[in-house]
Amino acid sequence: MILEDSWYPQKRKAVYDGVIALMEKGLNPYTIKVSDIASEADIGKGTLYDYFSSKEEAISRAILYYIKIGLEHTFTRVKDQSKFKNKFHEILHVIAEQVDSNISIFRILLSVGATQEFYGYLSEYRGELLAHLSKIHEIYDHLAKCGVREGAIRDGRDPYYRDMVITGAILGFSQYFGERYFNPAVNMERAMAAAYTILLKALN
Amino acid sequence: MILEDSWYPQKRKAVYDGVIALMEKGLNPYTIKVSDIASEADIGKGTLYDYFSSKEEAISRAILYYIKIGLEHTFTRVKDQSKFKNKFHEILHVIAEQVDSNISIFRILLSVGATQEFYGYLSEYRGELLAHLSKIHEIYDHLAKCGVREGAIRDGRDPYYRDMVITGAILGFSQYFGERYFNPAVNMERAMAAAYTILLKALN
Amino acid sequence: MILEDSWYPQKRKAVYDGVIALMEKGLNPYTIKVSDIASEADIGKGTLYDYFSSKEEAISRAILYYIKIGLEHTFTRVKDQSKFKNKFHEILHVIAEQVDSNISIFRILLSVGATQEFYGYLSEYRGELLAHLSKIHEIYDHLAKCGVREGAIRDGRDPYYRDMVITGAILGFSQYFGERYFNPAVNMERAMAAAYTILLKALN
């Protein structure tokens, strides 16, 4: 016997995975076709419409799903590290793993404007996006508290300043690391060290 | 008689301006139609094809043009300021002015991945993009030299670290400022002060 | 245990009733969907194909069934009246009851061309349609004989003329009565009286 609770999501998940796979192959969400999704998810074109009311909904929900899963995964990995430095490095590893993919969670979420740029139809799901954004701040909180506990960073900072620093360090790393193809001087260890230095200096 | 040299660019520029105007209205480059461009530029659809070989080329070149003009404009504004702090603030003002537009020069250029996300066809123009990217580094150089001269920041830093810091501060500001609609605590002065603080601390 | 003889027709009838109900709701036979029929008949979509080989067959047979039942019903009601005038009025009542429904037996049958217009796939069932048409002529015969017996109409008329008169009176009434929504002067009694007058005058 199949549980309905798990069954419906099964097909939806196939669509999600298909969309993500296509984006990781380099397709922009705007250029993805229904037939692409269907064949990638190994379902009929019509089936997609049994679970989503339009192509745009399917793609939007796939992105939201990917962000949700990705953030949970990131948080788990961050929690699994015990030291401040390693927690931060874990975030950078996640960034580095996604930097070549066409869909980088942090780049989508950091700045709601980027969301608009990334896929306009996502604006229909502002509520979920904001929920995800607050998840990022949870991760930041977790990270900062550990840093304070270790004495690595100072306590009592304006939380907006603190978040801007973390975001700046992450996006600075992301940019720097993204340039590695045409800048042989770049390597991940150096970039991670640099980002961590920013963090320490700006929060002390 | 009209000189071809000046005449061609006239029409091309009309297309560029039309594309930019559409994007500032909130249209995503992927959703812009040739007929949109033609009516915005007040030319016939066929005319566009006398100057560009495809819609994608027209849009890509419009974006490149916008970036070029925008960077020159930014550099001029930065140069017009005499103090380190004011030069940096000038960059942040440019960011703030573009943050609501659908086309933010820094967000497009900072991180080549974002370029891909923003408009995949831009990858055909990697050379020009890199030239623009080096223009950003020129601005960074100009800014940093002034900071060193003033004694505001320390000399002799690894240039990659320096650029990551500046980029991080800029993108951190961009993100922080972008959130202002759902975070009443945000205001530009505070955000600018925070970004400047990051800069000073991380570069000392 | 259920007898197949009675069981099969049970499901078929559910389909017939479902189709009729949909048409009475205003759906055109061409716009009826299999899923509409299935949910209206409270059966699965697949079940329909156990009893009919296609949607078109199901709809066609439903219409034929409705015509058959409707004609039998009409004949019964006509027979139940003893006087010529009342028999004719009974036919007009049937017309009036169906005039708002999307499926009017007389309009479908009177003129085979209308049949084509109403639902092209009915042409596959020309034999049954003609049988039904002859049923109408039976009703006409029954009516005319009574009229002659009563002395209300003259005997010995060319039967084609007689049928044209009756048909003309019925369709004239149908048209006149159909206009009642935008012609406040129309009311059923007046329309029935007028149709009866045509009948008497033309057949005397």
Place this chain on the structure above:
Amino acid sequence: MILEDSWYPQKRKAVYDGVIALMEKGLNPYTIKVSDIASEADIGKGTLYDYFSSKEEAISRAILYYIKIGLEHTFTRVKDQSKFKNKFHEILHVIAEQVDSNISIFRILLSVGATQEFYGYLSEYRGELLAHLSKIHEIYDHLAKCGVREGAIRDGRDPYYRDMVITGAILGFSQYFGERYFNPAVNMERAMAAAYTILLKALN
């Protein structure tokens, strides 16, 4: 130089003619495809959408056009006859010419319900349909006045009765004549004579 007044209608008319041709070939308006219209009208599929906003609008307007032209044509032919009997015969000739076509003006217009049955999307154009209906009554008026003048029919009749008679005679003829394929006894002269007899008797 091309007159815009005549040019736009040119393409629209090609569509109208295409739709009518398809219907005369026996296609039901519901089963006509855009590609059918395009190839029949010898235009590209996209061109249809430069002149109509949907397939349904194109078909509806084609039918309305056909009715309008047909009624004008009918009225002209009726006026061209000088005698009452010939005027009425002219109407019957029009009916006879259309009886095999899938689109019979009188059958569509006589009874608004039939309109619904014929092509549901026509209900969007109720205003035009009613205007056409009143054109029919103009023809009836013209016919009746001539009959009175000639002394063929009596004056002072209730106009609703009069119209019901004319409509009944026309539809009776239409039905009778439509049966000619399976009733060898039918021939047009006899049917016309019968319809005229109904007219005379019922209006005297």
Place this chain on the structure above:
DNA sequence: TATGAATGAGACTTCATTCAT
């Protein structure tokens, strides 16, 4: 036997591009 999830052919419609003027 009965079902309805799944399918994919095929319909409508859009829009980049062409080309006669």
Place this chain on the structure above:
DNA sequence: TATGAATGAAGTCTCATTCAT
């Protein structure tokens, strides 16, 4: 040179039909 009417390829979505359960 400049135009925009015309085109048709290509995309989205629907829905009749099938078939595993």
